[in-house]
Amino acid sequence: MIKNRLLVPAALVAASALALAGCSTASGSPGSDASESDRVQVVASTNVYGQIAEAIGGDLIDVTSIVASTSQDPHSFEPSAQDQLAVSRADLVIENGGGYDAFIEALIDSSGVDAPVVTAVEYSHDWPENGGHDASSEPETDDHDHAGHDHVEGFNEHVWYDPHTVEHVAEAIAEQLTALLPDDADAISTNLADFTGGVAGIEDALGQIEASDAGAEVFVTEPVPGYLVAAAGLANVTPDAFSEAVEEGQDVPPATLLEALGLLESGGVRVVITNAQTGGAETTQVVDDADGRGIPVLEFAETLPEGQTYLSWMNENVAALAEALAR
Numbered sequence: 001m002i003k004n005r006l007l008v009p010a011a012l013v014a015a016s017a018l019a020l021a022g023c024s025t026a027s028g029s030p031g032s033d034a035s036e037s038d039r040v041q042v043v044a045s046t047n048v049y050g051q052i053a054e055a056i057g058g059d060l061i062d063v064t065s066i067v068a069s070t071s072q073d074p075h076s077f078e079p080s081a082q083d084q085l086a087v088s089r090a091d092l093v094i095e096n097g098g099g100y101d102a103f104i105e106a107l108i109d110s111s112g113v114d115a116p117v118v119t120a121v122e123y124s125h126d127w128p129e130n131g132g133h134d135a136s137s138e139p140e141t142d143d144h145d146h147a148g149h150d151h152v153e154g155f156n157e158h159v160w161y162d163p164h165t166v167e168h169v170a171e172a173i174a175e176q177l178t179a180l181l182p183d184d185a186d187a188i189s190t191n192l193a194d195f196t197g198g199v200a201g202i203e204d205a206l207g208q209i210e211a212s213d214a215g216a217e218v219f220v221t222e223p224v225p226g227y228l229v230a231a232a233g234l235a236n237v238t239p240d241a242f243s244e245a246v247e248e249g250q251d252v253p254p255a256t257l258l259e260a261l262g263l264l265e266s267g268g269v270r271v272v273i274t275n276a277q278t279g280g281a282e283t284t285q286v287v288d289d290a291d292g293r294g295i296p297v298l299e300f301a302e303t304l305p306e307g308q309t310y311l312s313w314m315n316e317n318v319a320a321l322a323e324a325l326a327r
Contacts, residue, residue, distance in 0.1 A: 040180050043090040045101035046074055047304040048160045053094060055195045056174050060184050066104060070277055070303050079103045090115045092176050097121040098157030116176050123168040124159045128152060162227035167199045198311040205318045206231045213325045217268045221283045222247050222275040225300045237263055252282040264289050271324045276301040296324035
């Protein structure tokens with residue numbers, strides 16, 4: 001793996017120094033003062049991983065999720081001095097990796113924090129460095145000299161939509177929390193069992209979709225829910241050039257747009273899935289065309305909606321997919 005360090009702008013570093021000198025509360029932290037809390041301080045790049053950590057650590061930990069709103073785009077997120085402060089105090093950091101949340105890797109490098117880092121993409125079957133081997137081989141977390149991952153061509157970094165990967169990420173989080181809190185190993189183990197049991201329920205629901213609708217064609221405007229679609233045994237017929245352009249915020253080539261609209265016209269596409277947090281003129285055109293043809297359109301988000309847990313959110317997504325296919 002080629003590792004490239006990402007530099008935080010000088011203005012942020014300066015602001016961070018002021019924050020470190022004058023602030024006592026990390027942004028988003030449930031604790032009133034992280035320096036006075038006996039709980040382990042966990043920082044997650046997004047609230048998806050923050051909530052998974054909460055499910056496993058419970059009251060034993062304080063969690064700061066840097067990106068915690070569906071109005072924020074992790075790809076282009078600009079961290080604040082408070083975010084720098086939170087990372088500098090972390091006992092454990094959880095990131096997605098794969099170029100998705102490069103901001104947190106920059107914060108790790110600039111703060112010099114030596115906390116262990118759980119990188120979710122490294123637990124995916126598809127992560128190139130795993131060579132196709134089972135994610136349960138448990139890639140090691142990096143306690144020192146953590147460096148950034150560039151976006152990997154051809155790799156779908158949205159691994160939190162893959163229940164199998166999430167199960168192993170949860171196990172890695174539990175392992176790190178147990179090392180930090182050995183006296184609470186039993187509680188952490190119980191919480192992990194509850195969480196992975198919930199993940200198994202999601203996989204069962206996806207298996208039911210596969211049993212009834214294997215091979216059904218879906219059009220996914222962005223690769224965000226790609227793993228979930230694959231786990232349900234469905235066929236993603238979206239032209240690669242379409243989803244890649246939308247993900248990169250670029251115009252979809254006219255010929256590709258015509259190809260996409262032709263797929264909808266053919267009558268084979270059963271469901272269209274969009275990213276609730278991004279879009280564009282071409283996505284709108286596809287959605288409008290699908291609506292006109294009576295093809296169900298679903299919106300899947302990149303961050304955890306307010307009031308949801310990871311398990312409730314994924315169960316809701318899977319149920320919506322099953323309902324749309326049943327129309």
